[in-house]
Amino acid sequence: MRLLFGALMLVMLLAALDQTIVSTALPTIVGELGGLNELSWVVTAYLLTSTIVVPLYGKFGDLFGRRIVLQAAIVLFLLGSALCGIAQNMPQLIVLRAVQGLGGGGLLVVTLAAIGDVIPPAQRGRYQGVFGGVYGLATVIGPLLGGFIVEHLSWRWIFYINLPLGALALVVIGMVFKPHTAHVKHVIDYMGAGFLATALTCIILFTSQGGTVLPWSSMQLWFTLLLGVIAVFGFIHEEKLAAEPVMPLSLFRERTFLLSTSISFVVGVSLFGAVTFLPLYLQVVKGSTPSQAGMQLLPLMACMLVMSALTGRTISRIGKYRMFPIVGTLLIVVAMTLLSRLQLNTSMRVMDIYIGLLGCGLGMTLQVLILAVQNTVAHHHMGVATSGATLFRSIGGSIGVSVFGAVFSHGLAARLESVIPDGTTLPPTLTPESIHALPMPLRDQYLHAFAESLHTVYVVAAIIAVLAFILSWLLKDTPLRGKPHG
Secondary structure, eight states: OHHHHHHHHHHHHHHHHHHHTTTTTHHHHHHHHOOGGGHHHHHHHHHHHHHHTHHHHHHHHHHHOHHHHHHHHHHHHHHHHHHHTTOOSHHHHHHHHHHHHHHHHHHHHHHHHHHHHHSOHHHHHHHHHHHHHHHHHHHHHHHHHHHHHHHHSOTTHHHHTHHHHHHHHHHHHHHHOOOOOOOOOOOOOHHHHHHHHHHHHHHHHHHHHBTTTBOTTOHHHHHHHHHHHHHHHHHHHHHHHOSSOSSOGGGGGSHHHHHHHHHHHHHHHHHHHHHHHHHHHHHHTSOOOHHHHHHTTHHHHHHHHHHHHHHHHHHHHHOOOTHHHHHHHHHHHHHHHHHTTOOTTOOHHHHHHHHHHHHHHHHTTHHHHHHHHHHHSOGGGHHHHHHHHHHHHHHHHHHHHHHHHHHHHHHHHHHHHHHSOTTOOOOSSOOHHHHHTSOHHHHHHHHHHHHHHHHHHHHHHHHHHHHHHHHHTTOOOOOOOSSTTO
16 A cells, blocks of 8 residues: 555656746746747646646546556656657647646546545545645645756756656556456547637637737637637536536536635636746846755745645544635735735745745645545546546646736836836846846846736735635535545
């Protein structure tokens, strides 16, 4: 059992790591491959494809058995990783990150559902807490590891490092993971999956391109949104008719499932939107190297890890979970509000407190929502329900990265336009090094514009997090079930 959990934790570490590991490396990648305008797509492409396939993996796991589905996801993820490492230009890297995401989406959701197969809900809180800590560790250690690799090796090793770790997990899972699965005749809802993929792609294209790549007046932009809305209605219609729907609509009649997925979505928007910009702030404003920027995020990681484990243990002991998302989402709101007050001269000690609070809030929230969902749905819906909670967090993350990226870029461009004198030429690629090499008055003006643009991002993130806090009050404590196949 310990060997199995070690392998499952390694799989989760790889999946979560690849959502954030490239953030500190982006300036270096752009310096080598070019394509500054496509920068956010290196993150968004992975998030988008990994989000689209989440409900499919949940369904495949329920139908074919989790072991074979998890092994297939690992192989696809490793293939994508190897190809990303040899990418020669930015469009190639974006496409290959999308391939990597097709595997990555399965790693997370099938791992979480596998815990549901082998551990009863009454004890699951303890294990979910540990897995939540691993997810949190990966979310924050990503920028740290990414920075270290970029400085001492090459950005390509960010992808190559997955290969030996993934291969080890693949071997162990093949040897020791023996889930109980009944083999039945399967009907896969490909139409529903197609509608869902179209809807998510269109919505994320709209949020990432609006006001940056395309003006808000662009007909192409609004046609993309319209297509996305039509696909949403197509998805709902298809799920009513499908023999085995990708996402059974009956789940949304479950109060706990509906609330947990809604809170996961809102927290996902805040989490990925915020964490993507912290390494950028540290490198540009504080002059940190990529690996220093990663190290400076350790309080976020440590607090998330400790709080996630403590929360899981406490839930297993007391059998109640409702209060944790309430307190957790409140801490997220407070942390985002404090981060919106960061100045050029804010000390690192103060920033440590702010991001530590954010880590505590996330540790008390994310895994508890998945535990709540797994505790209330029928066992034959375990995979698809787990994937639902994960799916909405990933959709939130994809939208968060693209929306906050657009808010930040638009704000920075507008502020620079108003303060930088006419005729001044800025370097074509504004890496942290080139910004710090600017002449003194110009550099100060740039940094002030940069910091003010970040304020807007965190104010918006705090307002969005308030919604999660309100929703968490509506959750109910359902007694934890004692048998794995409740």
